[in-house]
Amino acid sequence: MTTRIPITELIFPEYDDKDVIAAFDYFMTFMTPDQWHKRKQAIEEYLSNFHSDSPPLSKPVSDGLLLVIEKDRIGWYLYLVHCLIHEPHKYEYYQGARIVPIFKRIGLDIDLLPSLDGLRKKISDLIKKRPIEADQILFEFLAALAWKRNGYQVEFLPEEADKTPDLLVRKEDKSYQVECKRQQKSGSYFYEETLLRQKMVHHIIPFVLAHNYLLEITFHVELKTLPETYLIDLFRLENSKIKEKNWRLSNEKIEIIASTFDLKMINAQLLKYHIKYNSPQLLELLAKKPIDYEGFTVALNSTGYHVGEGLANNRYIHKITNAAGIKCTCDSLQAYVGKARDLDGLLAKALRQLTLPYEAVIHIGMETFDGPAVERERLKKIVKTIESINPEKTRLSWLFTHFFQSYSRSNQEWIFDESVDVASSYVVPITPLPKNFLVIPEEADIINNSRHWDRPLPQ
Template identity: 30%
Template sequence: MLLPEFPPHMFERLPDETFHYGDFPDLSAGVGYFQDLMGMENWKERREAAAWRFYRSLVGEQEDPSSEGRFYGLKDLFGWYLFLGESFTDHPQNYEVFYGCRVVPVFAAIGRNLALVSQIEGFEERARDLIGPGRSQPNGGLFEMLVALAYARDGAKVAFKPEEPGRAKAYDLDVEVDGTSWAVECKRLEGGDYVESERARKRELWSPAARLIVPSGRSIYANVDFSVELGDVPDDYLFQNVVEFLRSGKDSSRWSDDYASGVIGDLDLEPLQTALEDGYLLYPGPIYNKLLTGTYIRYDELNTLQKVKYAENPHFIDEVDQAIVLRTRSLSEGAIEKKARDFKRKLVEASRQLPVDRPGVIHIGLEALGDDLIEHRRYEKIMNTINDFDPKGKPLSFIYWHYFAPEASPEATWAFDETCQWRGIRSDKRPLSLTSLIIPQQSEGRDGAHWDGVPNETFRAP
């Protein structure tokens, strides 16, 4: 149970704190920019609200009407982002690594380019909207800022186009390059309802089975690869497999049928418990997950029920007496097709917002948080969309699409892959030569995509 109030040092770096991530000036600059616009008193209130939501969720005291297990509230999603950005350097004991790896590189990219902000007309107004009315949906605004900074970094004159009340939404940026004026529209593609519904369905399938195991005191690990969509799996599917396993008296068993193939067996907690003898472990975190399951998998899908003793800070675990873990993959043909979301709808919307009196550019940002098979499929769908796309008479010249692949691993607090692709629709000279919105120009890159099987020099935190 949490204390009724946070300790005085809650948002400070502790003198004896050993778990920290070092200094990151670019990140601090980006976070500080938004904090200054927000005002420190306002920020402290929002920071405390984000912290309470996070810690109450960790210990199971936070009601979640969505049943999606979020550590954050959607009403002030930007406040959660800023909380993660600040905690990385200033109070690392509060930093949540899995979501933070998606946020830290973005704030760092903005901080790295703050000298350009004064040259971009309307940038501050867009930022103020982001921290105020747009706080519940910050991804689109942050993406627009990254695109604007990229054009400015490339030498263009850039201005945010102000919205006109009572008129249909226009494009986002006016960009001038070598005397040519461009209209630029930005769209951000989110993860989608299907991914969220899959997560909820896994909890529905696993919760009764996990609760059945608890009284036995056994630590159990199950690894299941579903061959059909989760909505087609019987409600008691995992429960019945667990019942059969427990009745068998075996240490482990395997199965394969029309729904899935799986293995279930006793989980050895010794590696995790041995590590805990040397000190607390951050939870949730990739190091903890690797010690618990024996392997680290990028974009892992774990459902974990544990009997633990928290450290004084419940973001860290002191002891583990029992753990019941489900690791899954959902890569049926139907699931791959639905998770590999194309951006056709976003492309059509963006094209409609472009004017008819000047050449247009569309930028679409996509977050890649799925298996490489999903990204392969999405690439195929996107290329079909691009090849068949009709701008309906609009002078659309170029389409850029940017894949962002964040990661938190046992080896790096955060790492980031970024793949940029573009297609010329007309014969105009390309207005943006840069291919990276987030990764610094001095980082190493290569031709190809992050999902193509060729080893990447993934950009990692300094």
């Protein structure tokens, strides 16, 4: 039988970020209350099926999209913001950290929205006809606001049978056609590696769980070069070395550092605080550090309770009897290169959209969830791709590449980083966008010449 406690037993401060609230309320004007209720209900039915009552094995946080409702992505994003504002006991921290900063930016610019020609139709289409395209359309929205903040008149262009750019922007006697492209969060290499890692981990979970181990595993070779049973075979081979509380295995392919959980301390924290399943609070307790781009798989034998009604992402942990935590990284150069996605395909598509008789600008947005080493390899590819563009064969005069990263911490719901690279066909370029950040306010004190993946991770 499911144990429940009323929402009133948890003390959540009233959410007071007026910018996020303003942006959420603006989007809600595109639906009736009944239409939103039906979409919200469908999302919660999906979440209820996704969350079983006592799953010993959770999926890794690094999956990233494990909770996304693909067919109604904008509904899912609105649901995340709704929960943060109105039902925080259901809020999903890691996904919310990607989305709430976008609503924050929109809310900061709420007074600019009426002056964006064609915006209401764009959002109406997103809500009613193109919900799966939320990432792309929100990126266009952010780019339009950036041009507006820089003093331009901005018009969303209608989509025609023939290819056209997304925006037309004007200031004084200067006009630009603007095309926006948003890269998917993660590429095929990432998902293939994640699947292989999950299969490997599946074989050793019973042993790790029985001994309450936290394993830090670093693969020195690509996972696809190893058999699915590599970890369990290694454990059987080295059986005599892995019965202690702390042990270490190392060879040319892998390094494993094992320690045991302090369940007495962890359970004391669970007894003292309401700690949500798969929240940053719980994962930091288990991993002994914040979780970002590592593959972290958790298995728990635990008791818990649900807060409020239903099963929609509202499970909290009361006591853990056994725990397994497996953090995996891969430091193979071949893996870094495999995960480092170029922008050549997106750039080629964007160039085909530039059909108006004006100078052209392209914005490309991408997320940097694979770690600093991967981003450095990706930057090498991007530089080569940009250098290969022949400016005499295209109207392209400016290319803005936007890199985004979100984090969630036990003491902070979301943290957002952004870096921008600018390329131009001009010999002496004078940027049309002096303020070129799309999400982070221009006055933010983190803005400097370094890219965010070269800075220390937030604590």
